[in-house]
Amino acid sequence: MRLRLAAAAALAVTMTACAPSTSAPATTASGGGPTTGALKVWLFDEPNRAPKEAVVKEAITEFTAAHPETSVEVQYIPVDTRSERFKGAFNDPASAPDVVEYGNTDLPEYAVAGGLADVGPVVSGWSEGADLAADAKASATYQGTLLGVPWYLGVRALYYRTDVFTELGLKPPATLAELATTAKTVRARKPEMFGVAVGGKYTFGALPFVWANGGDITSIDSAQSRAGLTAYTGLIAADNCPPQNCADLTGGKTVELFASGKAAMGILGNFNRAAVDAGAAKGEYAVVPLPGLTAGSVAPAFAGGNNLGIMKNAQRPALAADFLTLLAGKKYQTKMYDAMGNLPTLKSASAEVAAKDAFVKPFIDTIDAGTRFVPLDPGWGKIDASAVLPTMIQKVATGKATVDEATTEAAKLIDEALKK
Known part of the structure; x- marks a missing residue:
């Protein structure tokens, strides 16, 4: 559903258990029935x-x-x-x-x-x-x-403040590694701002890092997924977006940070345009695809x-x-x-x-x-409703668990929900 205007709700549609006990295959809808x-x-x-x-x-x-x-x-x-x-x-x-x-x-x-x-x-x-x-x-x-x-x-891409980048002599990052260094540069030179707004509860901001590194939700404890999670949670830190400010942030709150002028960058959706234009960042931003691991690549978006x-x-x-x-x-x-x-x-x-x-x-x-999607499995509703992924991210961001510990725990819950 539209992840967009509805109060900048994070594009994900939260699913509730709605399936009745009937599981007969759907019939083909190609013709038939009254024509009036x-x-x-x-x-x-x-x-x-x-x-x-x-x-x-x-x-x-x-x-x-x-x-x-x-x-x-x-x-x-x-x-x-x-x-x-x-x-x-x-x-x-x-x-x-x-x-x-x-x-x-x-x-x-x-x-x-x-x-x-x-x-x-x-x-x-x-x-x-x-x-x-x-x-x-x-x-x-x-x-x-x-x-x-x-x-x-x-889908989401990288919004950035053109005025701030011009003032600091910065260019839009061409890789995820450059995103991190650029964010830290902004934070160091303008400590009143966050370099890039990120949140512990922003699942669809974190997943592009996982996907870009070759990981996935269904293999969240793989080396590739852990590398992506390490890169993302590394941004929830004092030199960019401190845990005390950002560990509890949702996608909607990261939109507010960028729109209000408190962050130089944000991973926001096309559907967040109106919210940004209603804030202090209006007329002072541009958008590029969120980069991947190498220059010229694009991190897969949900x-x-x-x-x-x-x-x-x-x-x-x-x-x-x-x-x-x-x-x-x-x-x-x-x-x-x-x-x-x-x-x-x-x-x-x-x-x-x-x-x-x-x-x-x-x-x-x-x-x-190329975009990515959540597992096409009824068990995704349980994973989403139980906040498995946000909990994993927050535990790492707040130091309550290492990346390996948090992903091992999350992988078990995901496997149980998907009945792997």
Whole structure:
């Protein structure tokens, strides 16, 4: 779901256990059902729904003009209670909508519930289907079955203060090692600032360090993962972002630090633009991809976002497929970017928005370099809800455990949750 405007919530969608005991495979949604009547659609509500609603209404007007005797009934459902709504719809076919928006980290739970239909045939027959970015498509695929069309993404890159860098004669770091030395230089020369805002509870700020070093969540105790964690936790230190200030910071709090002018750099999302522009850093920052280990490389970012799917219990699957592909097409992806700042998942739409808005290019470059995702396993919900990764980071940052000790403990909990 959008990791973005919703109060700069860290792109990760927090999953709750919502899967009913049914685990039958989803059926294919490629046709069938009445071709008239009311198509039922669930979309996520927003803190500021009006721009999104305006785009959706335009799509509905186009859709109903092409489908006589058809209407579209949209319910904007609260994100916080979505799990209960989906569980009820999975168990009660009569209450099920036809088309749904869901967070891409919700996918494993919903897939195991058997509530989403296979949209592979829909995408295969869709003229724009081949234009979907591969990583985005993979985040909508569970055990080889495509259960949604990626609608938009959110990724993070490195924001930096252009005025501070000019004053100190600094250049944007080209590697993660340079990021650390640059951050320490800022802190030494401007002790009232943090070099780069980092937090012990900022999972999706830490993971690019792990991924860039060749590690992963499912091998968090490997030498590669430990190297990445060492690099990240090394930034939660007196010479950059002291533990007493930063060990408890979430992603949202790191956004606030950068936006308020208290940090020279921050690993923030495209969806944090409005928050930064509302603060002291407005007009004094630029963005580059978060670098990797070598100059010219990009650290893999977490690709959070939302998918559009068709319910297994949809009453009008053929109409649902038509509406889904219309709303997920280039025309409305670009309109959604203009309205809400959502990064498109279609390559042609990404190119179009990058051409007209220079701000978005570092994020598109980050996506093009290859993104990563959380384990596509129902057990991820338990890992996330139990704060396994933030706890691991905080223990290291506060000196309560070594990197080896913390990752060994976390690996055991991850393995148990994923039943490895």
